[in-house]
Amino acid sequence: MLIDGRTIPSGHTLQTDVCIVGAGAAGLALATELAGQRFRVLLLESGGLDSDGETQGLYDGSAVGLPYYPLAAARLRYFGGSTNHWSGLCWPLTDADFEYRDWIPYSGWPFAKTAIVPYYKRALAVVQLEHDEWAPEFWAEPDKPVLPLTGGRMVTVVRQRAWPDGHRLLFGQVYRDRVVQASNVTACLHSNALRIDTNDSGQRVTRIQAATLAGNRFSIAAKRYVLASGGIENARLLLLSTATQPAGVGNQHGLVGRFFLEHPHCVAAIVRPSNPYLPIRLYQYHRVKGTLMSAGLGLTEAVRRRERLVSVSLDLEPIYEELYARAWASSGMASLRRMLTRLRRGDLPEDIGEHLGNVAGDLDDVAVSAYAKVRFGNDYPLDHLKVIATLDPAPNPESRITLGTDLDQLGQRRVKLDWRLSHIDKRSVRRTVELLATELGQAGLGRLQILIDDPPTSWPADLVGAWHHMGTTRMSHDPRLGVVDANCRVHGVSNLFVAGSSVFPTAGSGTPTLLLVALALRLAEHLKAQLR
C-alpha cells in the first residue's frame, strides 16, 4: 500500500513492527523481502514517486577536503533512491576484500566472504542478472579474447551491468508493484525522518519523528527500526538524534560519520599499443549471453599482498586514430546515426532537413566513417588507451561526515563532507600502473606512460568519486571500531539496524549496490527470525 505522509495529522503516531527509513536499493530490497510476512512493515520515503526539486534540496550540503560533487546531485531523494541514476554496474568483492590486511589500517569485515556468498547469489536475482559467472573465460569470445598478459602479475576482472532488456534497472519502478500489493507493507511517501528517539538509557529506540514539507509532523513507533537512507544520510540522522544521546544515537565512541569511503577514479596512465588492432573489445561494454558486461584489469591477490597495496582496478578506454575518431564525432555522422535509428523504428526525425544538411556539410567525414566501417568493422585502429584507475581506498577515520551549521527546509542541520584519502592509496595507484607497464612490455603489447607523480604526492586533477557513499556507520564486532555489529545492529541499541553501504567497513574492489542488496537480504532473514 502507498500512503502520502502529507495527509497524516500532526501529532499522530503510526504503529508498525518494522520501520524502514528510505526506499532506495537497500530499503526496497529489505521491504520486498519482508513482504508477505505476518508482521507489518512501514517504508518511510522522503520523496514521492518522481523527483521534485524541493525534496531533492534537502540533500544539499557542503564539501571540504578533496573536491566533491554537489551533494544534492550525487544521490537522489525519491522512491527508488539513487538507483534512479544507477549505472547498473555489478561486481562482487573478493575474498581478500573481507580479510584483515596488516598493511591497511582498519581493514577487514567481521565475517568472511563465505558468509555473504548465498546472499550475493540472491542479490543477483534482485538486480535481474542471469549469470553468477565472474571468470573472464566465461565471457571471452574469439573476437573478444582475454588480453594475453603473461607475467602473472595481473588478472582480468569481469563487471556486469544490470540493464535488463537494454534499459537501466530502476528499483522504484521494478519493485513498486510488489510494495503496493504486499498486504503487510505500507510505503509512506513525502515523509522525512527527523530524529530517532530512544529511552533514557539510549538502549532502545522508542519512535522516529517525521515531518513533511507541507508542515505536518508525526511519529512512527515500531518494534524494529532500519535506517536505509544512504551512506551519508544514515550517519546524518544518527548525528541529528541528540535528545537522549548528546553525541547522537550510536555515537558513543565518536565513530558515526567517520571513515567515509568512495571509489575514486582518475586517468592514471596512457598506453600506446604496439598493435593498433590490440583486441580490447572484451574490455568495453558489450552484450554477450544476454548480459551487458565488460572487463578490467587488476593485480593478483598475491602481488597485492607482496607489494602491500590497496586494490586498484583498471579500465581501458580506447582512443581511436584521430581521422576516424573525428569523423565519427562529426555532426554529419551524428545526424546520420539519428536518422538511421529513427528509420529502424519506422519513422523519421521531425528536423530531418537539418540532419540532411549536416550530412551534406560533413560528406568527407561520412565517407571516412563508411570506409572505416567497411575496412575495420567494429575494430577501429587505436591511437592509444586511457587507463582509468579506480581504487578501494584504505579506511581513514579523518574522512568524515559531520553536521554543518546551515539548516535545511525542515530546520535540520545540513551535512559537511570532508573526504580524504591516504598515502597508501596514491602509492597503490602508482605501483599498479607501473606493474601494468611491466606486463604490457613483457608481453610486447605496448608501452605505458604513468600520469601519477613519483613519489606520489598529489592526485591528478581529474580525480573524482563514483557516487558510492560508504563507511559512515561501519561494521565491526568491536563497538570501539564500528557503529554496527555483524548483524547490522547499532552497537548498544537493541532494536536499531542500518542497511546500505554505510555499514561497509571497507569499500572493496567491487561495486556497492550488489553487496548492499545482499546485506539487506541477510538483514531481512535476521529480522524475520527475531519477529517470528
Add this chain to the structure above:
Amino acid sequence: MTSGPGRRRFLTHLLSLGALGASPRGARAASGAAPDDPVASTLSRLLGHPESAVVVGRAYLRLAPDARDPARLVDLLSASCDGLALDADLDTLRPRLGWRIRQDFAEGRVVDVDGWRLSLTEARLCGLAALLLPR
C-alpha cells in the same frame, strides 16, 4: 606530469619503438642521410622512426648523462644480447633485441623517460640513435 601537447608529441615519438618489440606501425623510411657508421646504418634501418627515436634518446640521455658515450652504449647493448654485434643483420638482431626488451620488463630493468616506462635496452638504443644518427 607531462603536459597535453608534450605528451602527444612523445606518443608520436614512441612509434619508433614499435619496430623493435612487436608489429611495426607502418614503418617509414629511415632518415635521408645514410650514415657511414655501420652501427648507425643498422640503427636507422632497425628503428621504424629513427627521428622519433632520437627525440626519445635525447630525453633518456638527459636522465642518464653517463650513457652519453656511444662506444659504451654499444658495448652495453651488445653485452645484453649475448655479445651479438650491433651491425649484425636485422633478421638476427631484431628478434634478439625484442626478446631482450621483453626480458628487461620481466626482470625490472626499466627506466622512466618523460613518464614512459621503457626497457633499458630500448632506452639505450634510442640514446645511441640520438648520438649517432644525423640531425
